[in-house]
Amino acid sequence: MSLRHAVLGLLVDQPASGYDLMKRFNTSLANVWPATQSQVYGELARLADNGLIDVAAEGPRGRKEYTLTDTGLAELQRWLIEDKPEPRRSSALLRVFFIGVLTPEQAADYLARAAEQAAADQAALRQLQDSLDWTEPGQLTVNGRLALEYGLRLYAMQEEWAHWAAGQLTSATD
Amino acid sequence: MSLRHAVLGLLVDQPASGYDLMKRFNTSLANVWPATQSQVYGELARLADNGLIDVAAEGPRGRKEYTLTDTGLAELQRWLIEDKPEPRRSSALLRVFFIGVLTPEQAADYLARAAEQAAADQAALRQLQDSLDWTEPGQLTVNGRLALEYGLRLYAMQEEWAHWAAGQLTSATD
DNA sequence: TGGTACATGTAAGGGGTTACATGATTAA
DNA sequence: TTAATCATGTAACCCCTTACATGTACCA
Structure with a gap:
């Protein structure tokens, strides 16, 4: 379940909307962890439900700007340190x-x-x-x-x- | 959709049952393309439906031994030559x-x-x-x-x- | 006769891809 | 005013994982 952690990581120090995140996925993470728009919006809703991110501001066109919560940052750090890499398919x-x-x-x-x-x-x-x-x-x-x-x-x-x-x-x- | 081609590849020159295939997946292909029992049986049924493999013999305990058909071999060769590798996640x-x-x-x-x-x-x-x-x-x-x-x-x-x-x-x- | 290996299948749930669907704002 | 950009969301379908469920044949 790394998509969740990719989203958390992209929100560190840089609040963003789903639309913003898609740009980051398509540039910085394009070769590392591709994601689709449909995935990102779904994950944002789930992360907000679970309290790992917050809607910090709302803008025009229904824009929702998310920030990382303390819980979210802690989860990102936990994943970095504890989680084992999954078996690879080639x-x-x-x-x-x-x-x-x-x-x-x-x-x-x-x-x-x-x-x-x-x-x-x-x-x-x-x-x-x-x-x-x-x-x-x-x-x-x-x-x-x-x-x-x-x-x-x-x-x-x-x-x-x-x-x-x-x-x-x-x-x-x- | 590489599981299908892994199954086809394992059947080249070596007819096998689902049970046999699982052993091959857990040894030869363990580090290349892991697969679960539930996946393999499902894929075998689908491949047989599509005419890419045949039930060549039936044995004790409901054993079904599959062989590659000409169509199946052709599909394997096509995949090897034509298909582009998918984007990798790391x-x-x-x-x-x-x-x-x-x-x-x-x-x-x-x-x-x-x-x-x-x-x-x-x-x-x-x-x-x-x-x-x-x-x-x-x-x-x-x-x-x-x-x-x-x-x-x-x-x-x-x-x-x-x-x-x-x-x-x-x-x-x- | 009892355990191990053989043998096949289904169901539930998660994650990913593609396509569809809709609408608001901005700048030329 | 109209085209591009911004912006979010849903639905269908496929693949993978885990767990459940069942039963047969063989060998000591």
Whole structure:
């Protein structure tokens, strides 16, 4: 149930409406925890019911601006420290498991495209890194840099692995 | 919708009952695509309805042994080649984004534990690698090796990153 | 004969995605 | 005045998890 904690985290020090939050989800968290509008509004209602957030102000067009309560902040901290990460599913790895049903040519092509994709993703992240304004300090930018570096390292690893795996397949076919 | 393709993949060249499949999910695919008994039986019924698998034999205790049909194999191959990987969610990265709400000590502790966890996961995978019998060739073992290597590289990267991130935080706090 | 392994299924509830539905405010 | 932006909400459908429910075959 991490959507709830993503919402809480985005409200730390920055009160926002559901509409505002959607923008933050679509920019800062796009590569980390995507969420849809329908999900966010539902979760906001639930969090308010449970006292983890408050409606601090109402504006035009029915705008409701939410703030984090003490209870909400405590829950966010608890989650950060206590909760164990859930088991991960990887459709990419699942494909690798079954790559044997393809012809050697198709398999080689698949791995080549995987390597290209990883390289492209890495380039896109690097561009994002260059485009962001790192001059003004703040929690999101500092921690965003850590997350961004994780992404860069992940894509680099994926690219190297795909090349290695392609080599393994060709040597096995010989 | 990858569960469907996991089931199809596990049935390639190896007819099985739902019970058999559960064993394969809990061993070969445990770290790649976990599935529950209730999911597997439901999916088998749906796949049979859609003609992607057939009941090839019935045994004691109501056992139904399924085989892949030509349509099923074709669908598996199509998925391998055509389908794009879905956007990934990472609760680990989400935590990193919000690590600023912890005290510096708590944050350092969190990253230290993340590094330890990655090291432990890597060690567990290496043990699995050593314990498996690689002598008998077969698609699953060959491709399983590729997937295993991916896991080893991923955990290594996570460990290195956690150490680096811890360094970033301490230098920022100074 | 009694326990373990084999074997299949259903139900309830949570979370996610897509699509639908509606309306107010602002700026050109 | 009209188009873009702001703003919230609901409904249907799919996937996943947990728990419940039932019964058969085999082996010691």
